[in-house]
Every structure is written in structure tokens, then in C-alpha cells.
Amino acid sequence: MKRYFAVLLGILTAIGGFVDIGDLVTNAQVGARLGMSLVWVVVLGVVGICVFAEMSGRIAAVSHRATFDLVRERLGPGMGLLNLVGSMLVTMLTFIAEIGGVALALQLVSSLHHLLIVPFVAVAVWIVLWRAKFSAIENVLGLMGLALIAFAVALWQLGPDWGELVSGLSPAEKPGAESWATYAFFGVALFGAAMTPYEVFFFSSGGVEERWTSKDLGVMRANVFIGFPLGGLLSVAIAGCAATLFLPQGIAVETLGQVGLPVAVALGKVGLAVVVLGFFAATFGAACETGLSTGYSLAQYFGFPWGKFVRPKEAAGFHIILLVTTVIAAGVLLTGVDPIMVTEISVVFSAVALPLTYFPILVVANDPDYLGEHVNGRLANALGVFYLVVLTVAALAAIPLMVVTSMGQG
Amino acid sequence: MGSLAEREGYDVGLHLLDRQIIGSDDRLIGKVDDVELLLDDDGSLVPTALLVGLPALLPRFGRHLGARLSGAHRLVRAAAADQALPLVVGFDIVDDVSSEVRLSEPAYGLLHRMSHERAQDPRRCRVGSLLGTPVRCDALPRRSKVLDLRLVGAPGQPGEHRVTALLVGPGRPGALFGYDRSSEPGPAVVAAVIQWLHRHARVVELGPGVDVDHEAGEVRIGPEASLEPLRG
Structure with missing residues (x-):
């Protein structure tokens, strides 16, 4: 019974924890401008993150190595440092965006300007990172994040023409007003948001934190293969809501309030309250995950003790990094930069950083020295190689598309 | 393991x-x-x-x-x-x-x-300073370097760890990613690409004909040393 409960809890937190500010904003923007014609990219991204999260989780369970250990062990110090700098920039941008997202969510209920809320959010995030237990962070915020299911309910209540919505899934249904370059730009952004590297840093480091062994492989796979796709469905529901409400009116999504508006329209005040709770949990949870990921990456690259499974005193360097990154994130937000714009930039740059993170995972997942009998099978390898090609194309295309489309404005 | x-x-x-x-x-x-x-x-x-x-x-x-x-x-x-x-x-x-x-x-x-x-x-x-050292050998391409050092030795057993062979060839140290070691490396496509890139790489046993000159910053391999392919 306890075992089933653990599996269920894992799946539920994986669903609730899957969506972060990048998914919220990008899916709503894409739904409003391009309808359902990019849902296939969400599917592609979700399958991709499942493939690599399972590999990194398996490596963490069997050999107790987190992802950034592997990055340095396989790429060496030089390429590893390049990856470290790239991923730190992306994770830092995401961390800033998530803290900004929490502040924006609280602005929706308090009507205070989000800049006034940012310092309090930053302090709260730091206290949680310092004091709270790893499992508590994951479970409480993951379960609260399930409130985002309100988007699925809202989509049903909005009563779209389902036939039209489904036929809109084809890329050929791209609205004529948008160019193919814009379409490709948002495709890359959605892909970057779904496969953002901090997810595997956090997932694998979490596996080491929770002391997974090869006995936990089943639970880990259930979390990944059931939880992540259901989380992906929430992403699609967000896009569907925006496509139903905003696309016919030609309204662009520019604020977090607009992302939640379809729920308010469909479900009224209660729906809005639920979805704001969902925003808060999703962004706060992801702020903790990205904050921890900056500490994990640096500590694993340089080789000093890390994690919440040792006492803060024993991982002083790790906790100093967490404190410094939180202060930097709050500082950047206090300059008045728009968190939504930071989010847009972070998902594009995460697409650039993808190959250097996922390549070493694929190589080590085939190495019997790490995994013994648990090395990749044919399917995992075929998918891994396929995604390596897709990741490389997305990484190369990201910056040119960003320039050509002026961040999707053109 | x-x-x-x-x-x-x-x-x-x-x-x-x-x-x-x-x-x-x-x-x-x-x-x-x-x-x-x-x-x-x-x-x-x-x-x-x-x-x-x-x-x-x-x-x-x-x-x-x-x-x-x-x-x-x-x-x-x-x-x-x-x-x-x-x-x-x-x-x-x-x-x-x-x-x-x-x-x-x-x-x-x-x-x-x-x-x-x-x-x-x-x-x-x-x-770290030995890896990437230029290798002078007539049988190897001119850009060859020391790619890795092969060691034997089991801890706690007689005999100590020592270097027995050098991996030499053109390329960057560390870029073999271990694809020279395992018998069934996967994924096959990645293995094939990496092995093709390192098709000129060889293993040379330390011994007569192999001179590791650290001060001059080069390794000289004479004709009497035997160069073996990476696997096999």
C-alpha cells in the first residue's frame, strides 16, 4: 500500500511540477497566435524530456551520479566549463523568470506592484532552499501545482468546437497572418521550454538526494512516463484555452494575468483563485528547482559537497551559491526588467544549450562501467540519437530565428 | 559494477x-x-x-x-x-x-x-600536461598527439599501478568518449562516427622505441615499437 502511495505521489508531483513559467507563457502565447498548430512540438518535447530524464534518473539510481558529474567526466574540463557557463546562464535566467512569476502571481491577488513583492519572494525562496526538506519542497509544491488542471476544466467549459480544435493540430493550419519564420521561432521556444536543461539537473540530483537505488527504477519510470506526459497535457490545455479565447479576437498574450484569463472566463472567480494558486505553486516550485540546479551544477563541476541530504554546515559552498544566486535574481528583477521577457529569452537560450547537456547523458547511459546491466536498450538509443539530431538543429536555429523574427514580433 | x-x-x-x-x-x-x-x-x-x-x-x-x-x-x-x-x-x-x-x-x-x-x-x-603532447612517429599522421594513458594495477594487490601503453593519434584528448574500450558500444551511430574520426589512432606499448621526453614536450616513437589498432 505504501509503495502504491509513493508511486501515486511521485506521479502527481511530476504532473504538478512539470509546468513552469516558461511553459505557462510560451504555450499561452503560441495558442493565442498560432492556435493548435504547434502542439506537435509540445509532444516532441515531452517525449524528448521523458527519454533523457529516464536515462539521467537511471544513471542517478544505479551509479549515484548526477548529470553535471557526467558532463565533466565525459566532456572534460574545457567543454564541461563551456556547458557550465551556458547552462548557468540559462538556469539563472529561468530562476529570475520564476521568481518574477511568483511575484506576478501574487500581484494578481494583492494588486501590489510586483516589484514590491519580489524581495519577499526572494527571501521566501531562500528560506525554503535553506531550511525545508527536499521531499517537502517537491511534494507540497508539486501537489499544489495540480491546481493548473483548472486549465483543462476551463477548456472543456469554454466549449470549443472540438472538431475545429483537432483539425487545427496540423502544421498546415498555421494562421495565414503569421510567417513560417515566426512559426519556427515559436516551435524552437516551445521545444526549449519543454526540454530545458535544468529539468534533468534537478531530476538526477534529486535522485541522488533521495538515495535512489536500482530498486527505485520502477517508481522513477512511472513518474517520468506517466507524470511528464500528463504535465505536457496541461501545457496543451493552456495553449487550447488561449487558442479558443484569444486567437479569434487576435489578442496577443503579454501578461501572466492574460494567461489565466480563459480560466476566469470559463469558471469565474473560483476558477481564477484556483489557477492563481496553480501559478504560485508552479513558479515557486520551479524557482526552488532552478535555484537548487545552479548550486548542483557548480558543486558537481568543481567537486565540493552539495545537496540537501547533508547538513548546510557540511555543504557550505553549495548554500552560499544558493544565497548569492537568489540575491542576484532579486537584484536583476528590481531593475524593473519584465519577467515575461526574461522568460521568453530563457526558453530560446535553453534551446541553444541543449546538446552539450544531453550528449554526455546518452554516452554514459550506454556505459556498463556506470550502469552494468541497466545500459540503454535499442529503443532508448534510437530515440536518444533521433533527439540528438533534433536538439542540434534546434540549437543552431534558435539564435538566427530570434534575430530574423525580432523575438517573434515580426 | x-x-x-x-x-x-x-x-x-x-x-x-x-x-x-x-x-x-x-x-x-x-x-x-x-x-x-x-x-x-x-x-x-x-x-x-x-x-x-x-x-x-x-x-x-x-x-x-x-x-x-x-x-x-x-x-x-x-x-x-x-x-x-x-x-x-x-x-x-x-x-x-x-x-x-x-x-x-x-x-x-x-x-x-x-x-x-x-x-x-x-x-x-x-x-594533464602529457595529454595532447605532440607525437613524432613516421607511421602516424603528423598532427598526432597523446590521447590517453593506459594503466594496469589492482589496488591492494602485488605490483603497483603503472602506465603500460599510450593511446596516440590525431584528434583531441577525451574525444574518444570511451568508444575504444567497450565491445558493444552504443548507440551504434555515435560509435561509428567517433570510431571513424579516430580511425588513425593507435595503442603503443611503453618499452623500447618509445621515448617520453617531457622536457622537450614531445613523445618519439621509433620503428621498433609496435602500433596496435584501438580495439582487437
Whole structure:
């Protein structure tokens, strides 16, 4: 019974924890401008993150190595440092965006300007990172994040023409007003948001934190293969809501309030309250995950003790990094930069950083020295190689598309 | 997971560098930032210590960037005489080399600074400086370098760890990603690409005809040394 409960809890937190500010904003923007014609990219991204999260989780369970250990062990110090700098920039941008997202969510209920809320959010995030237990962070915020299911309910209540919505899934249904370059730009952004590297840093480091062994492989796979796709469905529901409400009116999504508006329209005040709770949990949870990921990456690259499974005193360097990154994130937000714009930039740059993170995972997942009998099978390898090609194309295309489309404005 | 050292020897660059060092009390000590080798008079190469810390790591970033980073690191505390010296873990307390390096002693207070005399000993060199050293050999392409060092030796057994062979060829040290070692490397596409890129790489046993000249910064391989393909 306890075992089933653990599996269920894992799946539920994986669903609730899957969506972060990048998914919220990008899916709503894409739904409003391009309808359902990019849902296939969400599917592609979700399958991709499942493939690599399972590999990194398996490596963490069997050999107790987190992802950034592997990055340095396989790429060496030089390429590893390049990856470290790239991923730190992306994770830092995401961390800033998530803290900004929490502040924006609280602005929706308090009507205070989000800049006034940012310092309090930053302090709260730091206290949680310092004091709270790893499992508590994951479970409480993951379960609260399930409130985002309100988007699925809202989509049903909005009563779209389902036939039209489904036929809109084809890329050929791209609205004529948008160019193919814009379409490709948002495709890359959605892909970057779904496969953002901090997810595997956090997932694998979490596996080491929770002391997974090869006995936990089943639970880990259930979390990944059931939880992540259901989380992906929430992403699609967000896009569907925006496509139903905003696309016919030609309204662009520019604020977090607009992302939640379809729920308010469909479900009224209660729906809005639920979805704001969902925003808060999703962004706060992801702020903790990205904050921890900056500490994990640096500590694993340089080789000093890390994690919440040792006492803060024993991982002083790790906790100093967490404190410094939180202060930097709050500082950047206090300059008045728009968190939504930071989010847009972070998902594009995460697409650039993808190959250097996922390549070493694929190589080590085939190495019997790490995994013994648990090395990749044919399917995992075929998918891994396929995604390596897709990741490389997305990484190369990201910056040119960003320039050509002026961040999707053109 | 069996110990690498027990199975068929191991490669310094692939299996030892950048791995975690764990004490007998299960505590993380650090990463293997570099490995110190002793060049014996008879031409043999014996690993003597694992080096830890930025003074060991930074020189590995290449001749130009590495020198600049090391210089910058010295300036952080220019008054300290030992700022440029790495921390040392003696190779005699290495208990096992698997996907981590496990020591026979607890972590607490284990690391100590390398002495100045030891740092200046001409018979000692670092793996990081040996990898990428140009190789002069008529049978190999001109751009060939030392790609990795192959070691034998099982901890706690008679005989010590020593370098038995060099992996040489054109390319970048570390870019083989272990695809020269395992018999059924996957994914097949990645393995094929990496093996094709390293099709000129060879293994050469240390012995007659192989001269590791650390001072001149090159390795000379004469016609009497035998060059074997990577696998087989």
C-alpha cells in the first residue's frame, strides 16, 4: 500500500511540477497566435524530456551520479566549463523568470506592484532552499501545482468546437497572418521550454538526494512516463484555452494575468483563485528547482559537497551559491526588467544549450562501467540519437530565428 | 559494477580524471583534477598522486587559456607562497577505481598541499600536461598527439599501478568518449562516427622505441615499437 502511495505521489508531483513559467507563457502565447498548430512540438518535447530524464534518473539510481558529474567526466574540463557557463546562464535566467512569476502571481491577488513583492519572494525562496526538506519542497509544491488542471476544466467549459480544435493540430493550419519564420521561432521556444536543461539537473540530483537505488527504477519510470506526459497535457490545455479565447479576437498574450484569463472566463472567480494558486505553486516550485540546479551544477563541476541530504554546515559552498544566486535574481528583477521577457529569452537560450547537456547523458547511459546491466536498450538509443539530431538543429536555429523574427514580433 | 582496475586495466583520461574522490567514510573529497606521474630512469611511468583543486584543474584548460587562468588564480592571493600548489592525495591510499575513486582513509583532514620541492622535481609530471603532447612517429599522421594513458594495477594487490601503453593519434584528448574500450558500444551511430574520426589512432606499448621526453614536450616513437589498432 505504501509503495502504491509513493508511486501515486511521485506521479502527481511530476504532473504538478512539470509546468513552469516558461511553459505557462510560451504555450499561452503560441495558442493565442498560432492556435493548435504547434502542439506537435509540445509532444516532441515531452517525449524528448521523458527519454533523457529516464536515462539521467537511471544513471542517478544505479551509479549515484548526477548529470553535471557526467558532463565533466565525459566532456572534460574545457567543454564541461563551456556547458557550465551556458547552462548557468540559462538556469539563472529561468530562476529570475520564476521568481518574477511568483511575484506576478501574487500581484494578481494583492494588486501590489510586483516589484514590491519580489524581495519577499526572494527571501521566501531562500528560506525554503535553506531550511525545508527536499521531499517537502517537491511534494507540497508539486501537489499544489495540480491546481493548473483548472486549465483543462476551463477548456472543456469554454466549449470549443472540438472538431475545429483537432483539425487545427496540423502544421498546415498555421494562421495565414503569421510567417513560417515566426512559426519556427515559436516551435524552437516551445521545444526549449519543454526540454530545458535544468529539468534533468534537478531530476538526477534529486535522485541522488533521495538515495535512489536500482530498486527505485520502477517508481522513477512511472513518474517520468506517466507524470511528464500528463504535465505536457496541461501545457496543451493552456495553449487550447488561449487558442479558443484569444486567437479569434487576435489578442496577443503579454501578461501572466492574460494567461489565466480563459480560466476566469470559463469558471469565474473560483476558477481564477484556483489557477492563481496553480501559478504560485508552479513558479515557486520551479524557482526552488532552478535555484537548487545552479548550486548542483557548480558543486558537481568543481567537486565540493552539495545537496540537501547533508547538513548546510557540511555543504557550505553549495548554500552560499544558493544565497548569492537568489540575491542576484532579486537584484536583476528590481531593475524593473519584465519577467515575461526574461522568460521568453530563457526558453530560446535553453534551446541553444541543449546538446552539450544531453550528449554526455546518452554516452554514459550506454556505459556498463556506470550502469552494468541497466545500459540503454535499442529503443532508448534510437530515440536518444533521433533527439540528438533534433536538439542540434534546434540549437543552431534558435539564435538566427530570434534575430530574423525580432523575438517573434515580426 | 566490477572494479575497472581489476578487469583489464584502465585509461587515465577516461576513467580517472574528473572522477569523484570518496573517502572511506563515504564523504566527497573532491574531483580528480589531475594525476601526478613519476618518470623513472628506466622509462616507466608510475602514478604517484591524485591532485585536487584549482591549481591542478586550471592548467588543463590548454596552453594559453590554462596559463592565463592559473595566473589569475595566483593573483587572487598573491602573498600566499602556496597559492599555485595543488592539494595531494597519495596514490597508495587509492582503494578502488570504479565509476568513482574510493580511498582507504576517511576524508577528514586528508588533503595537504604539495611541497615546493615536489612541485619542482623534474622527474614528476602531470597527466594533464602529457595529454595532447605532440607525437613524432613516421607511421602516424603528423598532427598526432597523446590521447590517453593506459594503466594496469589492482589496488591492494602485488605490483603497483603503472602506465603500460599510450593511446596516440590525431584528434583531441577525451574525444574518444570511451568508444575504444567497450565491445558493444552504443548507440551504434555515435560509435561509428567517433570510431571513424579516430580511425588513425593507435595503442603503443611503453618499452623500447618509445621515448617520453617531457622536457622537450614531445613523445618519439621509433620503428621498433609496435602500433596496435584501438580495439582487437
